[in-house]
Amino acid sequence: MFPVRRGDPALAHPLPAQDAVGMIIDRGGAWAVVGAGPHGLSALKNLLQVGLDADGYERATDLGGNWNFHAENSRVYESTHLISTKPFTQFPDFPMPDSYPDYPSHWQVHRYFRSYAEHFGLLDHLSFNTEVVAVAPADGDRWNVTVRDRDSGVETTRQYAGVVIANGHNWWPKIPQYPGQDTFTGELKHSADYKSAEVVRGKRVLVVGAGNTGCDVAVESAQNARETFHSTRRGYYYNPKYALGRPSDQTADLLLALRLPLGLRRVMFKSVLRLTVGDFEKFGLRKPDHEFFETHPIVNQQLVYYVGHGDIQPRPDIARFEGSTVHFDDGTSAEIDVVVFCTGYLAHFPFLDDTYLNMVGDHPVLARQIFTPSSPTLAVSGLIQPDSGQWTIAHWQGMLVATYAALLAQDPRAARRFYDAMVRETDVRFTGGAEYKDSSRHYYEIAHQEYLRAIERDLQRLESMSGALVSAR
């Protein structure tokens, strides 16, 4: 645990008094970073690395965001392991130790983020136990960031040249409504409340949702509960973590590296699934109603195993609740003690007016999932759900924002040209050729290789712009 900084949070950054504009402390060309999860850390590190000043704010008393197990808004549970392997999941400039397994646990992941922050000297630029309560526009595309010390309640406002929002999108529970749900006599829980198998031990459990969390919880429930039902909207492809002796995501990247077309990759994946797992229908699971790569990949080797042992009973969508009974769409029903909704999370920005993030319905629509058409000095990092590991992308998002921020400081007009061209692309999505199923979990879905190729082109454009500046001198 990092020692909590107490007292006036302004003291965390001793500043000369003359910098104060009224009650607002002017931080000059510095950027603020909201959140010290992997995306916040990457943004902070890259801003510092391009020579800018930056302050990071974290609500919890330690870094790690979702991976800081004991934090209020952490949604990892005791048994959480990565569902993608190290090579693509790690930061490319700070690989995970060779001693880590293919699929590290959340404890190892947290230790990894800590050594990243220590190595790049980020701790001196982070204020912990400090919540960002308001991000409001100021003159000249600048931002006033108000933070509250969570112990003393003291609020401080500082003005920044720009803000990177990296507060995560997997902490604000999305809870569905079914008929009769209010009259249900058992317990209703969201996976946000699920920290360990204690929640389900010895009970009759209904797990709702077949995201990766839903499948993990269903498996844990199968191992610990009296009875486990698993309700899903549709049939899915349950990918094994290992197939043919290799981690399956590495095989997927190999096929992409060989530039095989989508159709061929689908055929190959489905045949490998059939060979290693078998026909889902024969296990009593529903046939997927969609093509491979059209939904976020589910990586779970154990679910099908427990279905085969009768420890998980697959069910369709819920029709209604009635007392302690849950009725399903296929006419069956079950007596349930506890329902765990693994129905995902929604992005939530309590400190910022939604209009600045181009909200459409309940989600922001951004160019590259980073830049908003409403402001050239506001960037979001981490609003992505890649079909592979996350933090390689966190690194390159951070690089893109930092390189852009550096150009903005160096040559605002060139940066503006870049930004104007960028925000015309808010409707560009990176689907890898597939048609994603329309559901809130796919708002942020990206095909990782296609997305990174786009980011690389953007970086090259930024570099050539700052290169032109050097020769113009």
Place this chain on the structure above:
Amino acid sequence: MTSRRKSSTVMRMWDWSVPPVSTHREVLSIVPEGWIDQPRASRKPPILFIHGLAHGAWCWAERWMPAAAELGFPVYAVSLRGHGDSGGRKRLGRTLMRHYVHDVMQTITEIPQQPVIVGHSMGAIIAQLVADRYQPRGLALLTPAPIQGAAYTLPRLIQRRPAAAAKVLVGGTLPLGPEQLFCNLDETTAAMYVDRLGRESPWAQYELMLPHRIGPVRCPVLVVGTPDDRVVDERAVTETARAYGVDPVWLPGIGHDLMLDGGWEKPLSVVLDWIDERC
């Protein structure tokens, strides 16, 4: 900065899909007492040494590491897989340059802050490949293997040392003797060092023949060469320096292995002075 159009730094397909297997890695280090307690901003930066073809971490431990540590620098040297006391000797025939880069990256994550990377000969190429994905505090390239690819040196090698050239072409390790590596070292010591040389991966050696598309970097770069080098010629040194837009530092009177040869103090002080001034 180099103007060379480089391959992708973002898309690392082979590292993602066929990652290097982990291997026991020998890391030698000396951290001066009390260094870790000094304020991060003012203390001397760590130095990470990367050895060249067929060498090992030992070549830095002989002279340079104790001397630099004496002056307050925390120093680290890694033996690439299949070299020194690191594992992976049996897999040397299947080892590529990217496996060496992996070994260096792993070592970097164990160092408490961003180090200055010092690469010698083939290690200079590895250091540049590392700097392509990681921003070090500084990048020092000593008698660097040619950035333009060593293929151009083959005709002369065939002419002067036909046996050595034939061996390299069929995948054998480039034979290096006292006459190639040292200028002013007594016979016994020179023979002892040459005796410690190991084998090199044939694939890494072939990769050295090809041009390397590297850079640009955001850190200070130092290039050191010697006119009395009988392994790396002056063209390789000038070309490397040109790629980063710096002037090479020439140190006459010392051989290719400037960390072992008589007069090793001079190049070391050039490197350390550069670190003090620029990094």
